[in-house]
Amino acid sequence: AQSVTQLGSHVSVSEGALVLLRCNYSSSVPPYLFWYVQYPNQGLQLLLKYTTGATLVKGINGFEAEFKKSETSFHLTKPSAHMSDAAEYFCAVSGGTSYGKLTFGQGTILTVHP
């Protein structure tokens, strides 16, 4: 079984400040980890993914995440927030024989203040 916990349903930052969205996972098989972003009335867009190899993963729009197996974490960061980053962010896990199934966290709404 797999599960994801996102700490903080709402995160608020000032424009230019560091963005940190937290994600912890549980998986009985080597996990594949993903961060998706969702803008209002739209589907999900992939920000970045971890499959194997390098544990620091860079994604689109300046986001990155680090896979820490010992902490079962995959936190998302961005050094400097932009107003356009305001959206809802989802961490997800898959792996093993869970064909076509992503297990998502509850989501974190990011608000960026001018």
Added chain:
Amino acid sequence: KAGVTQTPRYLIKTRGQQVTLSCSPISGHRSVSWYQQTPGQGLQFLFEYFSETQRNKGNFPGRFSGRQFSNSRSEMNVSTLELGDSALYLCASSDLLAGGRSPNNEQFFGPGTRLTVL
């Protein structure tokens, strides 16, 4: 390549009716997954189809069903609609290797169908 498309984008139905939603995957993708998104339950996996076969199913009642056609297009059906079925239904497609396995299960999502049950 064109992205994942879903039709219709919005639907309003009444309790007891049934509804069919359609999803066209990215060209060449043979795996299609469906998700339900609600404010209370978040994003939940419904089922996945590959080469016209359902390979995986989430924890939803039998009122929720789906199918996939030979061109990989997929439909999902919800019968005897309940108020709680109001949700955004998302479809996602994947590009799989031979043998039906994906190197990373990366999924590409459509814009969703917003279903409102009155």
